[in-house]
Amino acid sequence: MGGPQDFEQDAEDVGEAERRAAEVDASGHGERLDRWLTTQAPEFSRNHLQALIERGCVTVDGKLLTKAAHKLRAGQRVEIELQPTDESRAFRAEAMALDFVFEDEHLAVVNKPAGLVVHPAAGNWSGTLMNGLLAHHPAAATLPRGGIVHRLDKDTSGLMVVGKTLEAVTALSRVIAAREVHREYLALAWGRIEEDFTVDQAMRRDPVSRVKMAIAPANLGKPARTDFFPLGVGEVNGRPISAVHCVLHTGRTHQIRVHLMHSGHPMVADTLYGGAPALGLARQALHAARLSFTHPVSGEALVLTAPLPADMAAAWAEIAAADLPD
Template sequence: MDAEYRAGGLPDPEDESGEFASEVPERRAAEVDAAGHGERLDRWLTGLAPEFSRNHLQALIERGCVTADGKTLLKPALKLRAGQRVEVELQPTDESRAFRAEAMALAVVFEDEHLAVIDKPVGLVVHPAPGNWSGTLMNGLLARHPAAATLPRAGIVHRLDKDTSGLMVVGKTLEAVTALSRQIAAREVHREYLALAWGRAEEAFVVEQALRRDPVSRVKMAIAPANLGKPARTDVFPLGVGEVKVGVQSRPVSAVHCVLHTGRTHQIRVHLTHSGHPLVADTLYGGVPALGLTRQALHAARLSFEHPVTGEALALVAPLPADMAAAWAEIGAGALPEG
């Protein structure tokens, strides 16, 4: 389960223009007393600004935010002298900047006052997290729909990996977010993917294997005994097989249509690898790059569900992005079945 992010609860985030108000960093200063003589700069600053972690204060030092008697100090381990007047510009942490509106172009395939369906591009991170505190889909949603700041996760009810493209639904009201979350938990939101995988997959098959976090590599998921993991099922249907040159040899690559019955992290990637068909260019799970692809060949192509407010049956389709479309054409694969 992902950590819960909530975009609300922040002090008055917008000014009258609808843009996020600028913050003037607080400046805090003090003179080093006899007890602080010879102490490391970063350690001494924890006394001046105890609400910040030592790691964040070290980052501020390295950014040039700390001065002593007007001279910039850049080394956290610098030893202080009694009588120095140290001043620090207390810039906010990266985490505190995560829930900021950032205007970005989003491909919206359906929208009304209750929800929106986005065609997420490759490379767009969904939630703010270490290493990606800005430039995420959440930041874009906050700019597009300011009321998202009052919703859990800014209305995001499910996710795609950074390098997986395709359809995602987001709620625009608390009523819609709650109803969509319940539909997903009840497996009433149907998600279908197109993928290119190594090996010859010429008949339909089902992978029903529980998943858990890999006990060796925390960035991976792994097959688990049923009593230790979360149940997961993927149905896989063939759409074509082609031959691809890898060095001097030819290897088969299969185009497949994957239907999720559960939505576990990395589910298709792990299930196909377990079946001997790692995704093309999914290097995390042993898939060799080919066909010009530099990211896992996985696209969320179809999303269908009942509108949480109106009850209308919605079925949205997103065409393959350019990189996968070119690879798909190269092996002569068939189209996503209708319906």
């Protein structure tokens, strides 16, 4: 079985891809194509090489092959276009329009639109907020997670703080962990909410569905507390919908969504947690409207707000909700 050095590297400029070619020797006779390729390009996983085969990046004796299980014969010439993995492309700058409500040399606060993924992950290796931050601030490439110190769900809009220096990232991470960054949200939820209430229920990953979070016994989950304040109630087809001001005391994944569901008031259009769509909303009705914290370098008290985006503003107006909080 030939080693990686047996591949001939094509000097032609093919952008980010690299063409390699090699002849199958006697030890490779009868070997599966994908398995043989792992010995010739060991820097790539077998799964990635299988994907390249299926994508039409491999020829054997000039014939395109798309079956990873194809058995090779000694003397055959294999050519492959080695394309970068999706993961390797994740930390790249991508110019995009970002709405900054505050920025200095230490940090920035961005008003994230609904639909924008915050950080690259499986299924979203590009087009994320982090890719946009790398284009806006190239030095973010030297920072952990590009300076991102907390997240919003893909379909939640609103304010996020990001660090622009290692000093700021470290300090922001500490104050977030100490619950000294105050985050307030606006939501639309099913049902009639007319009194203030608090949900103080621990949470954990749902043991049945890994894409969801769930309420958990205190000894099995992480503490989570949310305060809810009603702002108004309207109706859609005879069903009440409440406008709610939500204040986080902790920052668990999906915390407001899960706590509203637990209280019997699932969020409008939050289908993952039982909230039926309404009011023309195509995503959960949740917006991070207010962010307040002490600047970790200057010591300045920052209080930043972001107005409701168009889809939530229209829905809010349709139920004739009360005025927005100050």
